[in-house]
Amino acid sequence: MISKAMALFLEFCKIPHTSFHTEEMCAWLKDYAARHHLHVQEDSAKNLLFSKGSPRLCLQAHYDMVLVGQKVEPIEKDGFLCSIDSSLGADNGAALCAALCAFDSVENLELLITNDEEVGMLGTNALELRPKSKAMLNLDSEDLDEIIVGCAGGADVTFCFDNLPLLHLEENLGVYEVSTCGFRGGHSGIDIEGSTNAIVALAQFIQGLDDVYPISINGGTKRNAIAASARAVVLSRKELPENEHFVARKIAQNPPYKDCRKVLAFLTLPLLQGVQKKGALGVELSCNVGIVQSERDVCIQAMARGNDTHELLAFIETLHKASEGFGAEFGQTHFYPAWEREQGGRLLDITQHAFMSQQQNPTITTIHAGLECGILRNKLELDEILSIGPTIHNPHSKNERLDIASFARFESILLEILKNY
Ligand SMILES: [Zn+2]
Structure with missing residues (x-):
């Protein structure tokens, strides 16, 4: 019954x-x-x-x-x-x-x-x-x-990189698309401690390679979820290494090439992804990158969360300052208090x-x-x-x-x- x-x-x-x-x-x-x-x-x-x-x-x-x-x-x-x-x-x-x-x-x-x-x-x-x-x-x-x-509480924050410079390289480099695999994603608050963000992991992977120039990055589907997949296009002189999480394939793409190195450097700031503060009852302050899109500009959508409203506001201000340092346009919407x-x-x-x-x-x-x-x-x-x-x-x-x-x-x-x- x-x-x-x-x-x-x-x-x-x-x-x-x-x-x-x-x-x-x-x-x-x-x-x-x-x-x-x-x-x-x-x-x-x-x-x-x-x-x-x-x-x-x-x-x-x-x-x-x-x-x-x-x-x-x-x-x-x-x-x-x-x-x-x-x-x-x-x-x-x-x-x-x-x-x-x-x-x-x-x-x-x-x-x-x-x-x-x-x-x-x-x-x-x-x-x-x-x-x-x-x-x-x-x-x-x-x-x-x-x-x-x-x-x-939380807020949606955005960072837009417009007017990124174009890359002018003397020689012809190979164009590769690097994609992620096997990332689980998750809830941007509840799972923030245990789940790796595919966008950020990809940015770190590319940053760790010598002589590689990122020209676009895309990933994530929801502003309030940990990104489960991402792909970037890069220029490189040599074949790219691969592993269980990253695969690369050569593609055809003509110039102009936008220089996205600054975007990747920004994405790998500890401020952008993960636990920012923990207390007796668990995570108290965090940030998650939900979506990154490369079109005319490169825009990052992230979400900041905090169990203390004042700390959250101060953290959003820190994000604002950091983005200014990188020349990105900062935006904030949908703020709600803890x-x-x-x-x-x-x-x-x-x-x-x-x-x-x-x-x-x-x-x-x-x-x-x-x-x-x-x-x-x-x-x-x-x-x-x-x-x-x-x-x-x-x-x-x-x-x-x-x-x-x-x-x-x-x-x-x-x-x-x-x-x-
Ligand atoms: Zn519900």
Whole structure:
């Protein structure tokens, strides 16, 4: 027998809801609210606020998803729910469905459902709705063994090299394309410690070669992911060495050749890639190169993250200064503040007890990734906010899997919290 929330999630999966294309899901959610006699408010960013009775606690989830693949088709396999050939959207649909079902069990509750979270928290940034509650439970974390009490802020930063000089070499050199292989990529915050960035590794490889002139470099697909592949075109007098990570082939390409040595030197600064600071709860400050594109100019898109807003701002300024030193044009967009560690209050007490009642002994921790909590806490002047969620492996990929047993425990924990708050 599957739970009511699981049955609802299977329905939910049939409605398209990729970020920026959430109209159908928005209508489906409003229809659900109407059928369950919930009070509905909506703002111009298509965020929704459902409420019932006189709530003191507001649940919060987002309703857009990252669709990798064509179509969500859920199947059960070895205790997990996944989609046949796409991401599943359990992030954040599963917890959202549990929250919708919770309205059947309690008299006083509100639920804030945000739009376009996965593409830079657009819904939350434009939020006009005002929940009544001063305590909020975000349901967008991905491990039932944790209660999240803080997260990183972040910003997209860009470095553009325009007017790079042309190379004028006396002799004719061979033109080679060097490509990477076997890099795994990963989440630019969570995986920043363990995963090698293909763009940066390629830049280092080329810099280590004698008498080689890079004339373009391209790589990465997402501004907020560790690049899994990259390729560069270089001029060289001799055959290039190869190894398990780099392959080279001779290609035909005519001048003009842009001198990209400065770009590669910039890409290999320790400032651009990896952990910048670590503390007791893990990584606290980092930077990741997401995309590099060589067209008319060479542009690098990176993301800086920090669990302390002031440190993050200071670090962004350091990046700005460094790029000036290299003559690159600096840009910064989509800044959001860190959610600095909660000191612990009534909601944390009740949440911990609810976990215990389900034989879960959660770690109370912060994460080095973005959740909507920081923005919401400031904007709504909340007293307390926490984040929990069922266990989801590999979100934003075709390997996304929802742990079905953890989802059942999550539903019970959620009801226990709502009963006691
Ligand atoms: Zn999410």
